Amino acid sequence: MGLSPEQLAEISELRSQAQSTLRATAPGMEAHLYKPYQVLDHGFVRVVDYMGDDAAICQAARVSYGRGTKSVQNDDGLIRYLMRHWHSTPFEMCEVKLHVKLPVFVARQWIRHRTANVNEYSARYSILDREFYIPAPEHVAAQSEVNNQGRGSALEGEEAARVLELLKSDSTRAYDHYEEMISSDGQQGLARELARMNLPANIYTQWYWKVDLHNLFHFLRLRADAHAQYEIRVYAEEICKIVADWVPFAYGAFEEYRLGAETLSASALDCVRRMLKGEEVTKETSGMSAREWRELEAVLKG
Amino acid sequence: MGLSPEQLAEISELRSQAQSTLRATAPGMEAHLYKPYQVLDHGFVRVVDYMGDDAAICQAARVSYGRGTKSVQNDDGLIRYLMRHWHSTPFEMCEVKLHVKLPVFVARQWIRHRTANVNEYSARYSILDREFYIPAPEHVAAQSEVNNQGRGSALEGEEAARVLELLKSDSTRAYDHYEEMISSDGQQGLARELARMNLPANIYTQWYWKVDLHNLFHFLRLRADAHAQYEIRVYAEEICKIVADWVPFAYGAFEEYRLGAETLSASALDCVRRMLKGEEVTKETSGMSAREWRELEAVLKG
Amino acid sequence: MGLSPEQLAEISELRSQAQSTLRATAPGMEAHLYKPYQVLDHGFVRVVDYMGDDAAICQAARVSYGRGTKSVQNDDGLIRYLMRHWHSTPFEMCEVKLHVKLPVFVARQWIRHRTANVNEYSARYSILDREFYIPAPEHVAAQSEVNNQGRGSALEGEEAARVLELLKSDSTRAYDHYEEMISSDGQQGLARELARMNLPANIYTQWYWKVDLHNLFHFLRLRADAHAQYEIRVYAEEICKIVADWVPFAYGAFEEYRLGAETLSASALDCVRRMLKGEEVTKETSGMSAREWRELEAVLKG
Amino acid sequence: MGLSPEQLAEISELRSQAQSTLRATAPGMEAHLYKPYQVLDHGFVRVVDYMGDDAAICQAARVSYGRGTKSVQNDDGLIRYLMRHWHSTPFEMCEVKLHVKLPVFVARQWIRHRTANVNEYSARYSILDREFYIPAPEHVAAQSEVNNQGRGSALEGEEAARVLELLKSDSTRAYDHYEEMISSDGQQGLARELARMNLPANIYTQWYWKVDLHNLFHFLRLRADAHAQYEIRVYAEEICKIVADWVPFAYGAFEEYRLGAETLSASALDCVRRMLKGEEVTKETSGMSAREWRELEAVLKG
Incomplete structure (x- = not known):
């Protein structure tokens, strides 16, 4: 730490x-x-x-x-x-x-x-x-293909290694230059409030x-x-x-x-009530979008 | 208490x-x-x-x-x-x-x-x-004549006594009726969420x-x-x-x-600076409203 | 209005x-x-x-x-x-x-x-x-017997009439006295910031x-x-x-x-999943309190 | 823009x-x-x-x-x-x-x-x-010597040029590598939520x-x-x-x-009142710290 x-x-x-x-x-x-x-x-x-x-x-x-x-x-x-x-x-x-x-x-x-x-x-x-x-290798993940704001599986060996190498070397260089810029050794030294802008996220x-x-x-x-x-x-x-x-x-x-709770929408509740009465509810008869239907199935499976 | x-x-x-x-x-x-x-x-x-x-x-x-x-x-x-x-x-x-x-x-x-x-x-x-x-008699005050949202001096004896009497009797009666309405003695009893509306501020x-x-x-x-x-x-x-x-x-x-601090407006600051240079600043030459000038005088007197 | x-x-x-x-x-x-x-x-x-x-x-x-x-x-x-x-x-x-x-x-x-x-x-x-x-007669309701912070059915005729009479007369009197206290007719007149305390909710x-x-x-x-x-x-x-x-x-x-949505707790979700698998879940086997079970039943009935 | x-x-x-x-x-x-x-x-x-x-x-x-x-x-x-x-x-x-x-x-x-x-x-x-x-050259300033969280005068020519060169080249490289990591051209492509960490402030x-x-x-x-x-x-x-x-x-x-206003502390107000009565108030007799006295002088000068 x-x-x-x-x-x-x-x-x-x-x-x-x-x-x-x-x-x-x-x-x-x-x-x-x-x-x-x-x-x-x-x-x-x-x-x-x-x-x-x-x-x-x-x-x-x-x-x-x-x-x-x-x-x-x-x-x-x-x-x-x-x-x-x-x-x-x-x-x-x-x-x-x-x-x-x-x-x-x-x-x-x-x-x-x-x-x-x-x-x-x-x-x-x-x-x-x-x-x-610097992420552990198992967390160096690919862009998710189904979720625009998420990640998929871990990158494979060589690609992961390349990413880690870039992250490390760029961080090191950025910090070296940060130190170099603020140094007052033989120069005036850049204001800290400016030098920080060189540091990565x-x-x-x-x-x-x-x-x-x-x-x-x-x-x-x-x-x-x-x-x-x-x-x-x-x-x-x-x-x-x-x-x-x-x-x-x-x-x-x-x-x-x-x-551990789940919020069921009005439509999802309606499906559950129909299921409990014995009706066979399908994606087509659910009145919900494909994505919401998939989410409801996941919730009901647990 | x-x-x-x-x-x-x-x-x-x-x-x-x-x-x-x-x-x-x-x-x-x-x-x-x-x-x-x-x-x-x-x-x-x-x-x-x-x-x-x-x-x-x-x-x-x-x-x-x-x-x-x-x-x-x-x-x-x-x-x-x-x-x-x-x-x-x-x-x-x-x-x-x-x-x-x-x-x-x-x-x-x-x-x-x-x-x-x-x-x-x-x-x-x-x-x-x-x-x-029920306010103490010395706090039963008249409406301020200079400040719409303030009070002036204490009311005089008889008027104050009348006010206190009204406050006391109205409070007592309001509470008696509140109790009477919520009582389930020989009646259903009004909901508390309604009965409270009879109580004064x-x-x-x-x-x-x-x-x-x-x-x-x-x-x-x-x-x-x-x-x-x-x-x-x-x-x-x-x-x-x-x-x-x-x-x-x-x-x-x-x-x-x-x-214990005071905020001086731009105009008030200007007056103070002129005073410190020896100028005799008056309400007329201050560039401020009568009320603000009065407030500044009070601040500078302390 | x-x-x-x-x-x-x-x-x-x-x-x-x-x-x-x-x-x-x-x-x-x-x-x-x-x-x-x-x-x-x-x-x-x-x-x-x-x-x-x-x-x-x-x-x-x-x-x-x-x-x-x-x-x-x-x-x-x-x-x-x-x-x-x-x-x-x-x-x-x-x-x-x-x-x-x-x-x-x-x-x-x-x-x-x-x-x-x-x-x-x-x-x-x-x-x-x-x-x-002043509530309409149908909204002059009794205290709820099951819910400490709620109301039950409307009060019956005579009791409701008594309540309405009290609310009206107390409001009228409180306001009369409010006016009397702030009046500057032949007296100083109480400060408004004090007089308001006589007014009911x-x-x-x-x-x-x-x-x-x-x-x-x-x-x-x-x-x-x-x-x-x-x-x-x-x-x-x-x-x-x-x-x-x-x-x-x-x-x-x-x-x-x-x-129109409902949030199902972890336990409620568990019950629903078991029901959908065909299990006969009862209050006793639900693992929930009597009140929560009642609430779930209501949700599933719709 | x-x-x-x-x-x-x-x-x-x-x-x-x-x-x-x-x-x-x-x-x-x-x-x-x-x-x-x-x-x-x-x-x-x-x-x-x-x-x-x-x-x-x-x-x-x-x-x-x-x-x-x-x-x-x-x-x-x-x-x-x-x-x-x-x-x-x-x-x-x-x-x-x-x-x-x-x-x-x-x-x-x-x-x-x-x-x-x-x-x-x-x-x-x-x-x-x-x-x-990338700051304009006149805003590439040195660390302030009196204020830990501020900047002083602009850096002189050569040092400023060095700083600008570092900021530009590090930004360019960081972005090149960002693009390289997220690219799905011939590789999986790093998740955007991870790649962004390489970008400077x-x-x-x-x-x-x-x-x-x-x-x-x-x-x-x-x-x-x-x-x-x-x-x-x-x-x-x-x-x-x-x-x-x-x-x-x-x-x-x-x-x-x-x-355009200024807040004067209790001590500063006291000084101003004494000055207006004709007293010669100095840093020593002001009862304030050197820094606060300096700030007051600046305020009163305008």
Whole structure:
């Protein structure tokens, strides 16, 4: 992950200093705090802070004075009810702050989720590190032939090797020239805010990203999905594991009613009802497009 | 404040249970946690949870690995710099969750600040308490004659007494009838979602309100201002005291660069420059409207 | 709807003055512009302005230079695709501005949708009109016995009459006293910002509400739903009719993939798959709670 | 600007087709509609649609039924009042949609303004054009020695030439290899979503960007400022010209109370008051840091 010994020491120090607090704490989350979990070749995700737990969701839903928990079972049921009926505001009462290191082209997708707070490392102010995402050979994939915005199978040996060679050499050269341009050794040195424009989109950046649980679930539903680009999906999957330990009831409800759920269109519902009455529904009699019919078949097969 | 013994006991219990955490804690805020601070006759503000402290602001601004503090003095300087130059994102990295009890007409003003998370006590689902805001006699004020949306001096004795009598009796009657309509004693009982419409805007409601520090400062700048309506200003002032204990550096910078600062228009700046050169600038030669000139005079007098 | 002859004349005048523009126009929406459509006893919805049409959604999705339309059929397909796959940003490229008159208790529900722009008539600044929502007898309903936040059947004759009498007399008295308090006839006159607190939640307010199409669809999905409170649902239904004329393709896709669609949980999907394989699934073997099983049965019956 | 003859023809066609509308129109804006205004070497800004005008701001502030204009002078005064007292919601009632072509490193700064709607050209789905920002020689500047995030004077001849040569050759090579990797000529062809990672941050992207007038003013205040990076400032300046023609009163108020205004801190105000009383205030007696004192001196000199 490219953390320096100093950085690792800073993290260790933080993990060694327990404080006393009257706030709600989530033991499952305390175990994760500050630890960097590797994603891709040089990236990571780590939790820097959090607010709330499963009980805090119920407490807000009930606008209660104390912890608001009647019983653990009760809380689970309430959380499932809230998730099922799209009552999103109680989930907004939990918050998490992550430190993420990620390639710029992934960051550009990520930032499209606007309901979050972000502090990104500034390449106007500071010098970026020489770290580039180079895909593992099995992820050097061909353009998909059925999906304009997707990838197909892995490229075959020689072509993959050629791609990797180009990515590596171009990154190296771009960074060499970046350093050369900003150097003040025997010259004035180009402004950092200009020099950064020579760096390709596979360079790593990092940011603090803070988001409430409702909006985080929305992010995860879209980005942990099979259709998301692999390079952002692996971040989403890592975050899923963390959230499952933080708010186990809420995460369980999220799996049941969002991640593992499917929305059936009016036409799809009509087909299912007819099937259940014993009718043999076909693509032709479904009233749906070929593509939607194929999608429905996949959903019903599971 | 109308807290029941049970509610007070729940709060005491919460304050008696310290937990161990690896997160950043703010000692000044721990002292406030859960305690209700009375505002108006039956309202309160209390902190339910918080995330971050002064150091967390710097940590985010530096996208650092550890606590990110070089020295305390250093942090103060950085925070003042960020506030002065409108770098708002590091302040968004702190978050606070409040439980507020407030009259409905105050809630309607408050909710206009949209960048916050809210869970309000539901009068569709539950029965509201018989608690109404009745102003103290010194706050029963006349319509301002110079400001269409403000109040002037306190009403004189008899008129004030008449007003208070009307507010009290109308509230009482409205609540009596509310109870009468929802009662299922010898009748079906009106739906709560309908019965609530009979209740006046001085009835108390309550909510959980969660907001980041940047947006909280924006709220406080507008609502702790002398032009804000008294009934919301007292909430803002109570929150100011809490924030000053939570993030003392950030609050100090807020006082210096926002609360105690003034924005001078292009024309006002021009006047000040001329004055400093020794020119005698008057309303007539200022190039400003009478009202703006009066406002500038007030600013320059202090 | 309580529009004065002057107001109606202002509206007529606006409708009589066509302008020339190079912008995209939606003929279906031009027919609605400015016209007030009555909702409840004194409320209304009317379109004050709009931006974009079906083609504008496609144009944004394609980031195109011209109108971006290849063919009408093509646009319909693209819009359905975008809606089906939760690509929400192109729908955000259409915007509508409504003028709405509505009871305060409805406004309080409405405002919970935060991603919109709002200018409300100010009762600090101005005097509210004497207009209160009094439900039609068939909507004076009992508290639901199965749903804590809902209503059941209409109250029977005498009880309904009593309720209506209370609502009317309390509204009248509250407004009489409001007028009496603010009057400057022989007295100072209470500040409007204070006097308004005596008014009940069934008084009408009004606002300009501006929202993009994506967030409007979100609002409509929740508020045109059978579980929404009747008094807000009628507004949502009126807006649905307007939107159907404005962006017919987008509205059609909204009906197919949102309004008429259903989200099946992971467990519900499992049940449906087993049913389609011929298994007799019962409440007991479904693995779901009684309530969820009941909901699934309802969905599958249609 | 790199618009193809086809694109220019599409734009011409749009400008030739006037429609009839009942909506408010802004003649100053109609003149700009669709026309691309060049920014940097290959970028542009063009207005694709707009909603509202100066009168619409007043109409919303008054929640009026008709156009809401009493007199033109009246509107100007109201708009200045709203701007001066930070009443932001009426300005949110105007909206503009822009099509912008800009280098990726500028887009990354721009997107930090989250309160806007964005549709960006997708490099997952489509192939980017071979267009890179190469600064004009006078903008190839050295790193600032006083400001860590700024630039100083232009680099001298030979060094500037070296920088330009590196930027050009690296861009060319990166794009050559991008094309080579995605080519399906005699090979499978790398997925576009992967190949894009080889492209540097000076490549041009484009998007539709829709924002309300209040948030646009916020963007312009920060980005048309002398401290903003040159490459984003030129976009902001171009937009300023367009807005001045669209809503002349609002833009005038923006210049008077925002762009040309200055916020004086509590300490700075104190200094100014002492100066006006005749005291000779110095850096030492100002109670301010050296940097703040320098900033105040600059403000007071004008």
